[in-house]
Amino acid sequence: MTIEVRPATAFGDVRTLVGPKSPESNVCWCLSYRIPSKLNNELRGPDRGAYVAELCRADPPPGVIAYDGDEPVGWAAVAPRSDTSFARNRKIPHVDDLPVWSLWCIRVRPGHRKKGISHALIAGAVEFAREQGAPAIEAYPLDSGDARVDMTMAYAGIRKNFERAGFSYAADTTSVLAGHPRVLMRLDLTPPRRAPK
Template identity: 70%
Template sequence: MGIEVRPATEFEDVKAVVGPKRPDANVCWCLSYRIPSKQNLELHGPARGELVKELVAQDPPPGVLAYDDGEVVGWAAVHPRSDTTFVRNRRIPNVDDLDVWSVWCIRVRPGHRGKGISHHLLAGAVAMARAYGAPAIEGYPVDNNGGKVDLTMAYVGTRKLFERAGFAKAADTDSVLNGFPRVLMRLDLRRGR
């Protein structure tokens, strides 16, 4: 059967990839760029998971999930940029006023890495944005030139990953992660462009 990527509409599957081992733990839940900083700082423990449960029930859902023969193995956060903190981010520019979508987190579960799942997740994020009529999709990966990226910081992806998916560099950013500059990569989804 292989890798299948679907919209993230199953809360328990999202929880399996981005949720904490302990319900009261204060982990990201992939909310850092999705909700305003003030709200993000105010949410603690189980309240974070409850908000994600609400987001999963919305249309569009907050991302896509990858499954390997039915087992959830990965996650990619993807949503309209206007619904994220990237719309007002001082370090990552808005290239233009297009109603683009952003993909900002790609995560593969331990034990499933090194199998190309991140490529499937990025392709699934692109497909979801296209299905919702996005004119373009952006990512903000590190430009690591083949250097080793710390696993805890690898969630943004690499420039090479995005280039392999057809994205092109649209702008430099003032953001640095794990010592590497981040670049704004964009894929135009409009036909004939």
């Protein structure tokens, strides 16, 4: 299986990965951290999908999609932290004033899990942020150790997967998800400086 990760410009594929079965449903659509809570509460049913369709047409698009051939099998939300609710989140600290990007949601479709897709999504999100000029990328995964994590709450990712991708622990948070503390993990994306000759 060869997984390719591409920017999330195809709304139909995003809908397959994070949209509801019923268009009238008020599921997340991966908007809850992306937009202010007031707007998130106001957007109902089909308006949520319409909002995401606009995001897919924007530059940059709202994240990346993992494909197995032509089939969308995974999603990762990644954007400048300043454009998300993490910009004002009191539970997730700011390490410094760099205009970092946030990677906050990783979702692999049922039937495609345990095949390395989440690892490909993290790598693809990192590359996407780098191409957009991000100086660093952050994630806020669960620090669950060896404990099992409920799949519905595993969207934040788990610490060891980010460590495997080269992220380093940067700070504790006061955020808890599914009974597990979240930590701030970070990866510097600035190219190494060359020593003068």
